[in-house]
Amino acid sequence: MDKSINFRRLIPDGDTHERDVCASCGFVNYQNPRIVVGSVVRHAGKVLLCRRAIEPRRGFWTVPAGYLELNETPEHGALREAREEALARLHLGDLLAVYSVPHLSQVQLIYRAEFAALDSDQPLFGAGEESLEVGLFDWDRLPLGDIAFPTVHWMLDHEREVQAKGYHGPFGNPA
Amino acid sequence: MDKSINFRRLIPDGDTHERDVCASCGFVNYQNPRIVVGSVVRHAGKVLLCRRAIEPRRGFWTVPAGYLELNETPEHGALREAREEALARLHLGDLLAVYSVPHLSQVQLIYRAEFAALDSDQPLFGAGEESLEVGLFDWDRLPLGDIAFPTVHWMLDHEREVQAKGYHGPFGNPA
Ligand SMILES: [Zn+2]
Ligand SMILES: [Zn+2]
Known part of the structure; x- marks a missing residue:
């Protein structure tokens, strides 16, 4: 072709x-610019990360996130990405951050989240097709040298700031 | 062709x-879904509205807003739309709302704003090419019967809620 x-x-x-x-x-x-929707998932004092099975940045760690599809709300998109990439059912909380990556024509909407299915027999998460592995990380043992994208560093920092100081609205790009 | x-x-x-x-x-x-960026502009206890010169909803009132372009941040897009539609230079404040209109594959990012150029000789605003007229409205004399889109009603309500109760993060679609 x-x-x-x-x-x-x-x-x-x-x-x-x-x-x-x-x-x-x-x-x-x-x-048009593309909208990335994703979530920072907290559980038992840890945070969920996925190791990418696809390019770009195969083998590096990220949060469940991906492109919003047509006719989808950002919240549904973030839930779908968590199902696809981390086999996880979530409850979404506040909008943690709105980042822009203008050289990639991207706007990212990142939500705070927790697992929704705590009472089921199912495992809370697993590696979806686009993930090599998925795991919960202690905040002081994050794989900071192997993070896939700058925005993932930003959102992990911002999530910690919310945990320390409370939620006062979404963060934007750090200065 | x-x-x-x-x-x-x-x-x-x-x-x-x-x-x-x-x-x-x-x-x-x-x-991809499209991102609409816009602003609710406050000045002297009033709010700025533009009467649309173009379809859809020609002749009806809206806020300065439009589609985000490639390689543009949402903030720059909202400032550009205010220049184009209301000939206004703005300072943007907090992110007032993130609305989704999934049947139109739209996500709207709406900022609170004020005029930036208060000390200049220039008029604060005027009708750009896509506006029939632009005006400042008292909150108790809004043209509520002639508003262009449901989301404009939402953002005007949400702006009033912030003015009454303070800012606690962006609003989403009303229930
Ligand atoms: Zn062809
Ligand atoms: Zn052709």
Whole structure:
């Protein structure tokens, strides 16, 4: 299959920004920033982390998170990602942080969370298809040298700040 | 120009969801939820509203808001929309609300704001290209019968709640 459409950069009628427009048929490939939804899951004084089975950053640790899908609320997206990546059913709490990664055109919505299914016979979590392993970490034994993305450092710091000082609204990018 | 690409719905290799894939060349048209960024601007005990010059809901009142662009932070997007639609330079404050409109695949990030340029000779605001008029409204004389979108009602209510009770984090969709 030939994956090259001949896109040209131009401003469509009634638009304000340049878009990729197919030179042969006029199809406009609107591209929007992407929304990442995820959660920092606390349990028994520990935090849940997943070791990535996929690129980018295969083998490094992150929280359950991924792209929001069409027709999905951020909360449902965060719950879905936790099911897919950590086989975990969660209760979501406050919105911990709204981070932006403009060079990747990403906005991240990160929630505080706990396990929902404490009374069941099922294990609380496990490694989903996109995870090599999933585990609970003591806050003073985090795998800080093997964290997948800068925003994961940010959210772990911010979660600790909430635990120390209470919740006063979502954090943004650190200065 | 023929705007019809022959898209088929299928799950690309390594993906988890159906996408629109061009039947002839394999181009994958990823579609993501869209992020709306906007602001509730307070000034002298009033709130700034814009009457829309464009569809949908031409002639109805809204706040300065629009789609986040690629490589833009939500804060910069909200400031840009206020410049474009209300010719206003703002200081952004707290994140007032995170609303989701899943049937439109929209997530809205709404900030509290004030005018930034109080000491200049310039007018504080004016009607940008997408606005028929822009005005400051007393809270007890809002054009509640002519509001453009449900989320605008929500954010006006939530702004009043913050003014009455202080800020305790962003609101979500009302129950
Ligand atoms: Zn084409
Ligand atoms: Zn094609």
